[in-house]
Amino acid sequence: MSEQISIIKGELRPVLVSALFFMLLTGLAYPLFTTAVANVLFPYQAQGGLIRVDGEIIGAELIGQPFTTPGYFHPRPSAVAYDAMAGYGSNLGPTNPKLTEKVAERVQAYRATNGLPEDARVPVDAVTASASGLDPHISIANARLQAARVAKARDLPQERVLGLIAEYSTPRQLLLLGQPRVNVLKINLALDALQRQ
Amino acid sequence: MTIDILYFVVALAVMTGLAVPMGMWLARTFTGTRHYLPERWTYRLLGVDPDKESGWKGYALGLVLSNAVMMLLGYALLRLQLFLPLNPLDLAPQPPHTAFNTTASFITNTNWQSYSGENLSNFSQMAVITFLMTTSAATGVAACAAFIRGLGRKSADTIGNFWVDLTRVIYRVFAPICFLLALFFVWQGMPQTLDSQVVASTLEGTEQAIRIGPVASLETIKHIGTNGGGFFGMNAAHPYENPTPLTNVLHILSMLLIPSALTYAFGTMLLRRRQGWVFFGAFMVLFVSSLTVMYSAEQYGNPLLAAVGVQQDLPVTDTGGSMEGKELRFGISDTSLFAVTTTSATTGSVNAMHDSLTPLGGGVTLWGMMLNAVWGGDGVGFINLIGFAIIAVFLIGMMIGRSPELLGKKIEAREVKLTMLAVLAHPIILLGFTALAVLWPGTADNLNNFGAHGFSEYLYAYASGTANNGSCFCGLGANNPFFNTTIGLAMLFGRFLTLLPMLAVAGSLAAKRTVPASAGTLDTATPTFAVVLVSVVLIVGGLTFFPALALGPIVEHFQMLDGQLLPGNIQ
Numbered sequence: 101m102s103e104q105i106s107i108i109k110g111e112l113r114p115v116l117v118s119a120l121f122f123m124l125l126t127g128l129a130y131p132l133f134t135t136a137v138a139n140v141l142f143p144y145q146a147q148g149g150l151i152r153v154d155g156e157i158i159g160a161e162l163i164g165q166p167f168t169t170p171g172y173f174h175p176r177p178s179a180v181a182y183d184a185m186a187g188y189g190s191n192l193g194p195t196n197p198k199l200t201e202k203v204a205e206r207v208q209a210y211r212a213t214n215g216l217p218e219d220a221r222v223p224v225d226a227v228t229a230s231a232s233g234l235d236p237h238i239s240i241a242n243a244r245l246q247a248a249r250v251a252k253a254r255d256l257p258q259e260r261v262l263g264l265i266a267e268y269s270t271p272r273q274l275l276l277l278g279q280p281r282v283n284v285l286k287i288n289l290a291l292d293a294l295q296r297q
Numbered sequence: 298m299t300i301d302i303l304y305f306v307v308a309l310a311v312m313t314g315l316a317v318p319m320g321m322w323l324a325r326t327f328t329g330t331r332h333y334l335p336e337r338w339t340y341r342l343l344g345v346d347p348d349k350e351s352g353w354k355g356y357a358l359g360l361v362l363s364n365a366v367m368m369l370l371g372y373a374l375l376r377l378q379l380f381l382p383l384n385p386l387d388l389a390p391q392p393p394h395t396a397f398n399t400t401a402s403f404i405t406n407t408n409w410q411s412y413s414g415e416n417l418s419n420f421s422q423m424a425v426i427t428f429l430m431t432t433s434a435a436t437g438v439a440a441c442a443a444f445i446r447g448l449g450r451k452s453a454d455t456i457g458n459f460w461v462d463l464t465r466v467i468y469r470v471f472a473p474i475c476f477l478l479a480l481f482f483v484w485q486g487m488p489q490t491l492d493s494q495v496v497a498s499t500l501e502g503t504e505q506a507i508r509i510g511p512v513a514s515l516e517t518i519k520h521i522g523t524n525g526g527g528f529f530g531m532n533a534a535h536p537y538e539n540p541t542p543l544t545n546v547l548h549i550l551s552m553l554l555i556p557s558a559l560t561y562a563f564g565t566m567l568l569r570r571r572q573g574w575v576f577f578g579a580f581m582v583l584f585v586s587s588l589t590v591m592y593s594a595e596q597y598g599n600p601l602l603a604a605v606g607v608q609q610d611l612p613v614t615d616t617g618g619s620m621e622g623k624e625l626r627f628g629i630s631d632t633s634l635f636a637v638t639t640t641s642a643t644t645g646s647v648n649a650m651h652d653s654l655t656p657l658g659g660g661v662t663l664w665g666m667m668l669n670a671v672w673g674g675d676g677v678g679f680i681n682l683i684g685f686a687i688i689a690v691f692l693i694g695m696m697i698g699r700s701p702e703l704l705g706k707k708i709e710a711r712e713v714k715l716t717m718l719a720v721l722a723h724p725i726i727l728l729g730f731t732a733l734a735v736l737w738p739g740t741a742d743n744l745n746n747f748g749a750h751g752f753s754e755y756l757y758a759y760a761s762g763t764a765n766n767g768s769c770f771c772g773l774g775a776n777n778p779f780f781n782t783t784i785g786l787a788m789l790f791g792r793f794l795t796l797l798p799m800l801a802v803a804g805s806l807a808a809k810r811t812v813p814a815s816a817g818t819l820d821t822a823t824p825t826f827a828v829v830l831v832s833v834v835l836i837v838g839g840l841t842f843f844p845a846l847a848l849g850p851i852v853e854h855f856q857m858l859d860g861q862l863l864p865g866n867i868q
Contacts, residue, residue: 278542
């Protein structure tokens with residue numbers, strides 16, 4: 101028994117010191133050093149990829165915004181109304197009646213907003229809530245279906261808006277990764293810039 | 298579709314390619330005799346003699362005690378959040394039951410989060426979360442190092458020095474990879490700053506407050522260490538945690554890096570490379586079958602939504618499939634690979650809402666955590682696989698009437714009993730707590746979905762806790778005393794009741810003589826043995842968990858195909 105006690109005593113110092121030491125090392129030194137280096141190498145990204153217009157922060161490239169007016173492209177539905185302090189998904193299961201009801205309502209609303217026929221099928225991303233509630237992208241199919249509405253609201257030729265979609269489409273990364281997509285905030289900024297010219 | 302399959306093939310090929318150099322590096326870390334200067338300083342600070350090894354009991358003692366003290370330290374820091382720096386938003390400290398759950402979660406490498414990451418100060422994110430992520434993962438890898446040494450030694454009474462393994466894994470493996478990868482992640486768009494929020498005035502004239510912080514440094518160890526806890530509540534679905542498809546695949550490769558490399562490190566250390574590849578192959582078969590089911594189910598979509606006019610087939614300009622709770626930049630393929638990886642490598646980060654996966658897709662994530670041995674978490678996954686291998690040789694030995702051997706060691710009653718303790722602890726904790734939660738009055742108020750899917754929410758919580766995974770069917774509101782306590786206990790039992798018996802097995806095997814291979818020896822380095830091993834994993838896992846899966850995802854799948862919605866009046 102006394103032998104076991106002496107073994108535990110021998111472990112006492114490393115046990116206590118290692119907790120404090122590795123907390124300081126991996127919990128403070130590592131992230132602080134990384135912060136310093138990252139802000140020297142990539143200051144724009146390290147600060148959150150903030151977009152400024154005339155010096156004022158109008159949003160972040162990667163964080164979606166809840167556009168609703170007809171002259172802007174609309175993002176995907178969000179379970180948290182694009183609250184970037186508390187992003188979340190709906191967590192509705194596939195057989196939950198609330199999900200089907202919500203999606204059915206969104207399908208109707210999407211058709212009405214974009215002047216589509218009663219039986220038009222709607223791209224899935226346009227009527228389902230994203231995981232983060234902050235999804236900055238929509239699919240190209242979704243963007244194209246919104247083009248007529250945006251063009252009409254802004255009094256632009258529809259071809260001009262379609263051209264903008266092509267210009268702002270991001271292809272798969274390295275040919276394989278991810279989905280082709282359009283960043284809603286960026287294309288809406290481009291629309292504003294177009295009108296200012 | 299073709300491009301998706303090509304993507305899977307390339308990703309798995311890269312993973313296999315990385316397993317070799319990483320495995321060699323791990324083997325050198327585990328066996329090298331040289332102590333580098335910073336390591337020598339650390340040993341002097343800790344007051345340990347790096348050249349003195351201990352038996353499995355001494356090793357386990359250091360492991361358990363250090364983990365306990367780290368857990369207490371983390372608990373104290375979380376409770377004192379208001380008095381510590383870097384909290385300009387005055388975020389309140391976690392209540393005791395939440396802080397217990399959080400620290401239990403992070404010290405066991407689970408990273409279940411009943412809180413939302415947005416409510417931790419940047420100081421807590423670094424000094425509690427990043428710290429515990431690093432040390433818990435290093436603990437797992439260290440235990441695996443000791444375990445492999447135990448398998449390889451003959452008539453030895455020691456299996457290594459815990460402090461040396463812990464320090465080396467952090468200095469030689471985690472530190473360089475995490476730092477460089479963090480910079481790469483920042484380049485791709487992840488924030489790394491001490492600021493807590495920025496306020497933007499949007500194009501439509503409203504205000505949008507955006508939470509930022511030291512995200513990238515946490516993200517790298519989160520995946521290299523198969524931890525999985527997010528900076529944000531929405532984890533790797535949040536655009537700041539996973540800004541591009543490239544970061545997504547790097548997350549996936551990071552999760553698989555150490556678990557897959559450990560099979561190669563094992564082969565190298567025991568000079569049994571073929572055996573290492575047999576284990577690798579067994580992992581891969583299980584992994585690819587899960588991925589196939591997941592991808593097909595998600596891309597097929599939800600017929601209930603198709604019925605109300607949603608386009609879910611696959612034109613080139615659209616993702617198709619079931620997109621509720623998924624991010625557009627990942628679509629179906631990148632989400633499927635991530636979800637299968639995170640539940641197989643028991644990481645527990647998510648890049649989609651698993652609660653909204655199709656029934657079969659959700660079932661695959663449950664399956665991965667129930668088997669808990671398809672790659673598995675850093676270190677422990679490999680240990681679990683060896684556990685199954687011991688059961689496999691034991692069963693074969695019984696069938697053909699030979700005394701079972703593994704790696705030249707006789708497997709006897711003591712090893713089989715200890716292994717069975719570890720193998721049985723997992724389903725008993727998992728299913729026992731699930732049953733308790735279902736029966737406990739009032740728990741159903743915390744569900745977000747009902748019927749079969751509601752049962753899956755319970756089942757997922759305890760599968761995730763016991764397997765030390767940490768992902769969730771997050772519809773379940775788990776931040777209350779009942780769930781925080783029971784899931785916290787499931788995580789601690791799940792970790793230590795499987796790790797400690799297996800360390801005892803290692804100690805017991807190390808003490809044995811090696812039996813020279815003879816004509817009567819069953820060769821375990823063959824594809825045949827891989828098939829047997831996979832079958833044992835499937836039979837043990839399948840038979841134990843099939844009834845529970847049948848009540849949850851399987852019944853829901855048929856309800857969905859049949860066009861049945863859950864009865865709304867149960868609510």
